[in-house]
Amino acid sequence: MSEKLPLVLGSGSVFRKAQLERLGLAFQTALPDFDETPAAGESAADTALRLAEGKARSLAAAFPxxxxxxxxxxxxxxxxxxxKPMSVAKAQQMLLSLSGQCIEFYSAVVLLNTDSGKIYRHVDKTVVTMRCLDAAQIGRYLEREPDAVYCAGGAMSEGLGAALxxxxxxxxxxxxxxxPLYRLIGFLQEEGVSVV
Structure with missing residues (x-):
């Protein structure tokens, strides 16, 4: 059990930071330095987990x-x-191709205790069915939700993306x-960090 170890979110994502802030825990953020290129033949779930773990481990030396x-x-x-489309043009193209489709989102979370070396891993699968969308709807959406270009698949479910x-x-x-907060809360409890 960790005694007052600082909590570090290894992410530059404003969305993940806002999620963790809602738990009311004291934490700091740090930008991980890890190559996010998918490996050949790797499943989406394996890619998400490898990248989540790689990001956490890349910060271990800075936070021993x-x-x-x-x-x-x-x-x-x-x-x-x-x-992540990273541009409006790519987001438009991506969202048009996803119109009426089912998309699987694999969201991985890892908690690494750099003091003990213990690591917790989880991948959550979410299946999303997109509405049938036309180019005009997608254009209006991206005008009103410009940060969507930084989201996998080009849709921000927590904002106006719910309409998609x-x-x-x-x-x-x-x-x-x-x-995936439900599993993360369990990991934190295992390490002696109470959320409530």
Whole structure:
């Protein structure tokens, strides 16, 4: 059990930071330095878990006695991984191709205790069914939700992106935003960190 180890969120994501802030825990953020290139033949779930763990481990030297949270999300549709579009043009193209489709989101979370070396791993699967969308709807959405270009699949479910979705199936609604909080809370409790 860790005694007052600092909590570090290894992510530059404003979305994950906001999720963790809602738990009311004291934490700091640090940018991980890890290559996020998918490996050949790797499943989406394996990619998400490898990247989440790699991000956490990349910060271990800087935080030798801490609880480091690593997270990553990979979207999968039509036998291919979907990245973050990073531009409006790519987001428009991606969202048009996803219109009416089912997308699987694999959201991985890792908690690494750099003092004891203990690591906890989890991948949450969320299946999202997109509404049938036309180019005009997608254009209006991206005008009103410009940060969507930084989200896997180009849709921010926690914002106006909800209008793009027809159905969401998940054991943890937080996972789709990027951080599976239900499992993370359990990991933190295992390390002696009480959320409530």
């Amino acid at each position: 006695a801490a609880l480091i949270i690593g997270a990553d999300q990979v979207a999968w549709c039509g036998n291919r991984q979907l990245g 979705l027809e159905r969401v199936e998940s054991s943890d609604p937080n996972a789709l935003i990027g951080l």
